[in-house]
Amino acid sequence: MTPHGASEGYSYPTLEDTEPRAVDVINALREFRTSETAMRRRTRSSPAMGETDLLALRYLIDAEAAGVGVRPTELAGRLGITSASMTTLVDRLVASGHVTRERHPSDRRAIILRPAPGADEEVRHNLNQMHKRMLEAAESLSPEEIKAVMHFLMRMREAVDAVNMAPHIGSR
Structure with missing residues (x-):
């Protein structure tokens, strides 16, 4: 079961009692992105700022x-x-x-x-706690883990950047 209680990810089923697999990494990345998006909504620097x-x-x-x-x-x-x-x-x-x-x-x-003037300080103030916690998590990694995470994220960025949007069926 994943940390947020879902037994499977979006089109990537997980199997309990097995070694972690590549799809588990994708599911964890998806959960991180969901949490990050929610955090950004919570930490906007003003009520009118999306x-x-x-x-x-x-x-x-x-x-x-x-x-x-x-x-x-x-x-x-x-x-x-x-x-x-x-x-x-x-x-x-x-x-x-x-x-x-x-x-x-x-x-x-x-x-x-x-x-x-002051915009940087306002944004930094509102995001400082999140950055501090994220840095603490990154600092807890060994040098080998850091290299693996950086390699993975670079490969994911390349995969996402290589996606070409297909035209909608029926559009001209």
């Missing part, structure tokens, strides 16, 4: 730390959202005081997005 808002803000904070300005089109591509959704997202983040729009330094027609 998961996409938080992801956008984290990306902008990271870009700011690297000294890079981010155009809305680049952020939309990173988040996998349409330009219309991007406009709504940016408007919401600007209105909430989390993001500012600035003129692009070399292209007068373009704008770049930057996290507003």
